[in-house]
Amino acid sequence: MPVELNHTIVPARDPQASAQFLADILGLSVDPPVAHFTPVTLANQVSLDYDQLDDFEPHHYAFIVSEQEFDAALARIQHGGITHYGDPACQEIGQIYRSKHTMGRRGAYFRDPDGHLMEILTPGGAGS
Structure with a gap:
């Protein structure tokens, strides 16, 4: 059997609120506890x-x-007034990145309520 990641623990001051925040951005649901x-x-x-x-x-x-x-997640981020960035250092406010190395991969960073740095990115083209 190949090795796969099953789960990871995300520390949060308010787990329900933080889980709901991410689920809302990604268009997912929060599972039952x-x-x-x-x-x-x-x-x-x-x-x-x-x-x-x-x-x-x-x-x-x-x-x-x-x-x-x-596009949908970025729209939810913008509509929610959540600051997003085009770089992991959070200096490029309101921008997204386009990777030249992966033939057009797009991405953006944003912080969740606990300060975790979340990133959404597209698969990109060949060579990604």
């Missing part, structure tokens, strides 16, 4: 299991989405 976790399951069946924690370092999570999903 599993023990004390609030999961959001992605299309490849990997779940982000939000868990309550008061003190943690922000993490980075990147999500590959189709071109249409990217």
